Amino acid sequence: MITDEYEFAHDDFGPLEMLEQYFSAHGWTHERQSDDEVIAHFQGSWAQYELRAIWREEDNVLQFLALPDIRVSPDRHAVLYETLGLINEQLWIGHFEMWSTSGIVLFRHAVLLDDDSETALSLIQAGTVVEAAIDECERFYPVFQFVLWANKKPSEAIAAALIETIGEA
Template sequence: MSLNLEQSTENIADPLDLVEACLESAGWEHQRDEDAAIQCIAQSRWGEMGALFAARREPPALHFTLTLDLKPTAARQQAISKLVLMANERLWLGHFDYWIEDSVLLFRHTLPLLDRDEAEPGEIRAVLAAATDAVNMFVPAFNFVIWAGKSPEEAIDAALFETDGEA
């Protein structure tokens, strides 16, 4: 059985038009470039972070990447890689990547657009929310590993610690 991913590209709407509308509605600063991409600024609890939506024709997809403003050291690469795996186990949508050669931490998600011209607005809003929630939740854990020398287990436990009641 073969899988046919071909789709006619005639009269296909630009999926980035809807992305722009969703970014405006969410209040994210953004700018469209000539390469079928939109660069934007994500507001998180830990500050502004650069993000990118890119459209692809073959196979049709809409890709989102958010770059975490962290600078892992070479000495902590193995610990960061383990923490990425541990964090990803807890995510329902999207995932973290650690590009060792570039020493960059990312949150990524791709929406396939087979047999349709664009994503649904709810899908785009879900990606924005998932990215923001993941960054808000796990940036402290990454910082604990990078700057405090904590183990991935200690870092994830500290980042996910929740109190009951009020003080």
């Protein structure tokens, strides 16, 4: 793991290069899809996640997506939309959505960056972008399981999945 950001602070890394450094430091497989997109894979507690970062240079926006390998059949779209609405009310950064054509559930957020290369995206910021997405996916994955596979009502699923435990077993 990289603990000293200084070695990267003065290099002319763009946002995707900085994310690649973060992925490499954690030993995660990743590959460039194009000049403006990188994809990584991360094994979470609940699922294998595909992490996608897309850089829109003309707008200085880094869009980050985490796909937790959940596909929703068309007959479950309505209940999932209700679930997404309740979950998104609780989020400060980013949101969950479902692509209607494929039924893929994902978490998405974006970062507006300064166009100055020295302040575009630090290694610490790269980590924050990635960890925020993973943390929310891990936190809400059980809600999706309860709704989609156990046929729980969205409000019941959220209440059951977000119970805070105290101590260890």
